[in-house]
Amino acid sequence: MWSLIRKSRTMTCSLLTLSLPLFYNSISTIYRPARSLRNPLVTTSSVFLAPISSSAIRAFCSKSSEARGMADRAVLSIHNPDSISYLNQREAAEIDEILMGPLGFSVDQLMELAGLSVATSIAEVYKPGEYGRVLTICGPGNNGGDGLVAARHLYQFGYKPSICYPKRTNKPLYNGLVTQLESLSVPFLSVEDLPSDLSKDFDILVDAIFGFSFHGAPRPPFDDLLQRLVCLHGSDQTRQKAPVIVSVDIPSGWHVEEGDVGGEGIKPDMLVSLTAPKLCAKKFSGPHHFLGGRFVPPFIADKYKLRLPPYSGTAMCVRIGKPPQVDISALRENYISPEFLEEQVEADPIDQFRKWFDDAVAAGLREPNAMALSTAGMDGKPSSRIVLLKGVDKDGFVWYTNYESRKAHELTENPRASLLFYWDGLNRQVRVEGSVQKVSDEESDHYFHSRPRGSQIGAIVSKQSAVVPGRDYLYQQYKELVEKYSDGSLIPKPKHWGGYRLKPEYFEFWLGQQSRLHDRLRYSPQDVDGKKVWRIERLAP
Ligand SMILES: NC(=O)C1=CN([C@@H]2O[C@H](COP(=O)(O)OP(=O)(O)OC[C@H]3O[C@@H](n4cnc5c(N)ncnc54)[C@H](OP(=O)(O)O)[C@@H]3O)[C@@H](O)[C@H]2O)[C@@H](O)CC1
Numbered sequence: 001m002w003s004l005i006r007k008s009r010t011m012t013c014s015l016l017t018l019s020l021p022l023f024y025n026s027i028s029t030i031y032r033p034a035r036s037l038r039n040p041l042v043t044t045s046s047v048f049l050a051p052i053s054s055s056a057i058r059a060f061c062s063k064s065s066e067a068r069g070m071a072d073r074a075v076l077s078i079h080n081p082d083s084i085s086y087l088n089q090r091e092a093a094e095i096d097e098i099l100m101g102p103l104g105f106s107v108d109q110l111m112e113l114a115g116l117s118v119a120t121s122i123a124e125v126y127k128p129g130e131y132g133r134v135l136t137i138c139g140p141g142n143n144g145g146d147g148l149v150a151a152r153h154l155y156q157f158g159y160k161p162s163i164c165y166p167k168r169t170n171k172p173l174y175n176g177l178v179t180q181l182e183s184l185s186v187p188f189l190s191v192e193d194l195p196s197d198l199s200k201d202f203d204i205l206v207d208a209i210f211g212f213s214f215h216g217a218p219r220p221p222f223d224d225l226l227q228r229l230v231c232l233h234g235s236d237q238t239r240q241k242a243p244v245i246v247s248v249d250i251p252s253g254w255h256v257e258e259g260d261v262g263g264e265g266i267k268p269d270m271l272v273s274l275t276a277p278k279l280c281a282k283k284f285s286g287p288h289h290f291l292g293g294r295f296v297p298p299f300i301a302d303k304y305k306l307r308l309p310p311y312s313g314t315a316m317c318v319r320i321g322k323p324p325q326v327d328i329s330a331l332r333e334n335y336i337s338p339e340f341l342e343e344q345v346e347a348d349p350i351d352q353f354r355k356w357f358d359d360a361v362a363a364g365l366r367e368p369n370a371m372a373l374s375t376a377g378m379d380g381k382p383s384s385r386i387v388l389l390k391g392v393d394k395d396g397f398v399w400y401t402n403y404e405s406r407k408a409h410e411l412t413e414n415p416r417a418s419l420l421f422y423w424d425g426l427n428r429q430v431r432v433e434g435s436v437q438k439v440s441d442e443e444s445d446h447y448f449h450s451r452p453r454g455s456q457i458g459a460i461v462s463k464q465s466a467v468v469p470g471r472d473y474l475y476q477q478y479k480e481l482v483e484k485y486s487d488g489s490l491i492p493k494p495k496h497w498g499g500y501r502l503k504p505e506y507f508e509f510w511l512g513q514q515s516r517l518h519d520r521l522r523y524s525p526q527d528v529d530g531k532k533v534w535r536i537e538r539l540a541p
């Protein structure tokens, strides 16, 4: 913790005005954990539902690092949806009580995290450009509260939510959530105000009517509302795009454990299970099943033998089960970017590259220095692979590799290459082409010794691009060298490892725009009175 605090001292000053959750979020964007953050996946001990004392929780917590080790080993099997845990109704209610009892959570906190998970799950699948108009139908309990929170986050994500909340709960928490939405001018519609055909006015219907405390048959006015959702399946979809239904935790009207018993209930397109899926989720056959509620402490995971998929990075939701079958030909993004004009760019393409590279770093993109390197040997057959940019200046672009690899052979035969950067999220691509030379041995030596010792040994072991009999073959040699250099002595750089530098002769900066009318600015060298200058031209997209 101290090293984190020391490192973040300068950052803290500029963040003092931010809220605490935002502050920690900013930290996780900049300082990533050594391994990805994972939900604990604990498979030991049987479930026995005894009262829980705080001493039991303390005793457990001292063992939880061991549990996390097991979690990492179990992670491989979790991609099989059959190995995910499902809760019955009693367990779901009990977890609620434990979280809000001995584990010290408040209902407001859990609802906020649950609602945020629902909103982020929706945003993963249904983009606001196409699915902007959202109707959230809220029931009388906490499931309805999750819906109110989700609607607020969806508003902040760029959607246009409306709310139908016919049975309000007169408690400070719910009144506050309503006030927050009203202050954003989010419309509240009564059941009578709702249009008879929901498909005309809405792209997404969020079903936050009933959660895990639902029992019996739906009573008015929810029986009628649910019937309207059911009817949408039969609507004439050739005339009108039917809105998608997103159910929060439980598809409302379904039995919490048995599912859609009579087969006449709603058929959501997306289900966002919270904490852990309930048994009815096994019957969900829609294309998008997500898990949210990233707050399950190891104590709960252990007690209920929860096996849950890991959340990646700072995500608030994770997809469960098989990804949907997509129509590849229909996959496309619409790019919306600010103007990119000739007058705005740097005269020197290296300066322009630095500007865009700094933007990619500031945007928190993963490995902004990853670039596709394309080469072709004497046979003229091109080949590409990703390498990491390790330096750029007026002399060119540097990367390190094995001098006996396929790319190295091709570069020996034909010392020309192209580099390609794609910065997804910024809608930017940069192409660089030029001639290639090895960097000096001193430069390679200096860089080699800046790498982690494991990677230095890896470079010795790997005869890159050669066929190897198996993983063990490499690992055995690696272990021997780790042992040999365990005294911390200098690991000599092997002769076959070093850097290349591409001296650029051509650049193109590409920025994605709407209707595929992208910006493309090309830099090519011109000789003006014996002096090299860069000519900037716009190319058709
Ligand atoms: N870790 C967790 O646990 C977390 C839980 N969270 C969320 O809480 C949800 C559970 O909330 P909950 O317990 O308030 O119950 P929920 O199902 O929303 O509503 C109960 C209400 O519905 C009513 N009602 C019942 N049956 C009915 C019927 N047939 N027809 C008409 N009404 C009926 C019932 O009235 P009653 O029958 O009692 O008169 C009561 O008013 C859970 O699913 C998740 O979304 C997250 O926020 C955070 C983490």
Ligand SMILES: Cc1cc2nc3c(=O)[nH]c(=O)nc-3n(C[C@H](O)[C@H](O)[C@H](O)COP(=O)(O)O)c2cc1C
Pocket (backbone or CB within 6 Å): 367, 370, 383, 384, 385, 386, 387, 388, 389, 399, 400, 401, 402, 405, 406, 407, 408, 464, 465
């Ligand atoms: C993100 C990423 C970064 C990589 N960085 C390098 C690198 O800097 N140097 C390298 O030799 N290989 C790197 N690789 C591996 C190469 O893509 C490639 O597998 C390897 O260099 C062998 O290529 P070749 O057989 O065409 O020579 C990287 C791969 C990825 C996915």
Ligand SMILES: Cc1ncc(COP(=O)(O)O)c(C=O)c1O
Pocket (backbone or CB within 6 Å): 388, 400, 401, 451, 452, 455
């Ligand atoms: C085979 C290989 N060599 C070199 C590198 C670059 O690693 P480093 O950043 O440690 O120099 C990578 C990175 O993925 C790699 O896969």
Ligand SMILES: [K+]
Pocket (backbone or CB within 6 Å): 143, 207, 208, 209, 210, 211, 247, 248, 249, 250, 251, 252
């Ligand atoms: K629901």
